[in-house]
Amino acid sequence: MTGRREVRVELGERAYDVVIGSGLLADAGALIQARCPTKRAILISDATVAKLHGPAVLRSLAAAGLGNQSLVLPTGEASKNFSELASLLERLLDLEPDRGTVLIALGGGVIGDLVGLAASLLLRGVRFVQIPTTLLAQVDSSVGGKTGVNTRHGKNLIGSFYQPSLVLADIDCLESLPRRELLAGYAEVAKYGLIDDPEFFAWLEAQAPPLIRGDAGLRVRAVEQSVAAKARIVASDERETGARALLNLGHTFAHALEAETGFGTRLLHGEAVAIGMVLAFGLSARIGLCPAGDAERVRAHLAAVGLPVSPRVGGGAISPQALLDRMRQDKKTRDGKLVFILARGIGQAFIARDIAPSAVLDALEAAAMPSA
Numbered sequence: 001m002t003g004r005r006e007v008r009v010e011l012g013e014r015a016y017d018v019v020i021g022s023g024l025l026a027d028a029g030a031l032i033q034a035r036c037p038t039k040r041a042i043l044i045s046d047a048t049v050a051k052l053h054g055p056a057v058l059r060s061l062a063a064a065g066l067g068n069q070s071l072v073l074p075t076g077e078a079s080k081n082f083s084e085l086a087s088l089l090e091r092l093l094d095l096e097p098d099r100g101t102v103l104i105a106l107g108g109g110v111i112g113d114l115v116g117l118a119a120s121l122l123l124r125g126v127r128f129v130q131i132p133t134t135l136l137a138q139v140d141s142s143v144g145g146k147t148g149v150n151t152r153h154g155k156n157l158i159g160s161f162y163q164p165s166l167v168l169a170d171i172d173c174l175e176s177l178p179r180r181e182l183l184a185g186y187a188e189v190a191k192y193g194l195i196d197d198p199e200f201f202a203w204l205e206a207q208a209p210p211l212i213r214g215d216a217g218l219r220v221r222a223v224e225q226s227v228a229a230k231a232r233i234v235a236s237d238e239r240e241t242g243a244r245a246l247l248n249l250g251h252t253f254a255h256a257l258e259a260e261t262g263f264g265t266r267l268l269h270g271e272a273v274a275i276g277m278v279l280a281f282g283l284s285a286r287i288g289l290c291p292a293g294d295a296e297r298v299r300a301h302l303a304a305v306g307l308p309v310s311p312r313v314g315g316g317a318i319s320p321q322a323l324l325d326r327m328r329q330d331k332k333t334r335d336g337k338l339v340f341i342l343a344r345g346i347g348q349a350f351i352a353r354d355i356a357p358s359a360v361l362d363a364l365e366a367a368a369m370p371s372a
């Protein structure tokens with residue numbers, strides 16, 4: 001049995017614990033009763049996860065004497081919209097919740113983001129618990145309190161900062177996760193090493209093969225380190241006025257790649273982040289900020305684990321100019337200036353404002369070369 005670990009997200013009166021380990025679904029009821037006491041919980045999941053992991057959670061809620069109704073949403077990013085949110089809120093109200101009711105988000109980032117937003121709105125705010133079931137959700141989206149839905153203007157443009165009361169990251173859930181989704185989440189794990197923890201990145205270089213194959217001890221450690229890194233950054237800048245932007249390493253490129261590939265299965269978010277981090281280090285090296293050897297280490301490691309590392313994805317090249325145009329249109333761009341997270345080396349990321357578009361285009365063209 002792998003030992004359980006805990007990370008506290010220090011946010012004053014909004015502080016909460018992230019519990020990481022095996023067998024947490026079976027203990028969810030007791031853990032929730034101990035740390036977020038309630039008479040009633042409503043479990044919300046997507047159709048895929050509800051089938052795989054819903055029954056274990058419902059059994060444990062019942063065993064802990066908790067009300068255990070559940071709602072199921074369609075699987076996939078397309079559910080993160082206003083009409084699913086409205087329908088979820090109406091279905092929740094049908095169940096006659098009160099301000100003490102706790103919502104439980106069981107699933108990946110889609111469910112976490114949607115349920116978090118619903119929790120912030122229902123009866124002007126009820127508590128919610130995240131039980132993330134993808135690696136991406138365990139190391140990233142379930143921690144930090146960003147909630148949201150997509151609109152025709154773009155992804156995550158409507159949302160709130162609303163922290164969960166507890167996060168239970170059960171690494172056993174990762175066993176049913178498709179390998180491609182696991183690797184996509186791994187890109188965000190590697191990101192924490194690249195931002196400010198070179199020892200963690202070196203550890204990942206050594207341990208990635210057994211970690212990805214399924215070694216429970218290594219997975220707990222990787223999730224714990226990632227959550228601790230995110231918790232530290234979020235505690236210092238809950239609403240992203242400064243340091244929290246470092247978490248967007250690789251993401252300016254990634255969002256442009258996702259937009260060009262239609263936010264679909266051609267390129268998953270974490271895959272786009274892997275390519276984006278390679279591009280961010282490539283750009284940093286090209287403009288003399290970062291040793292070329294560090295940029296190559298990033299590329300080599302992500303390629304070795306099986307992630308895509310070049311903007312030639314899904315069988316087709318994506319035009320560097322089209323990517324640059326996307327980045328200039330990005331709604332988060334400030335005053336038309338391109339803001340990137342660049343690096344002076346592995347573990348030395350920083351916020352770089354006003355990068356010349358020509359340098360970005362050069363880096364994209366170099367990366368799109370067949371030899372890259």
Ligand SMILES: NC(=O)c1ccc[n+]([C@@H]2O[C@H](COP(=O)([O-])OP(=O)(O)OC[C@H]3O[C@@H](n4cnc5c(N)ncnc54)[C@H](O)[C@@H]3O)[C@@H](O)[C@H]2O)c1
Nearest residue numbers: 048075108109110111133134136137140141146173176177
């Ligand atoms: N709030 C934040 O800070 C934040 C951060 C990063 C990403 N996000 C959001 O997260 C979303 C992406 O999250 P995701 O990658 O987890 O996507 P997801 O929730 O769509 O899950 C990916 C797929 O895996 C399936 N799945 C989930 N758990 C499983 C399991 N244990 N076994 C088998 N299948 C399982 C899901 O049904 C889905 O088909 C995006 O909408 C993104 O905007 C939010």
Ligand SMILES: [Zn+2]
Nearest residue numbers: 188251269273
């Ligand atoms: Zn991301």
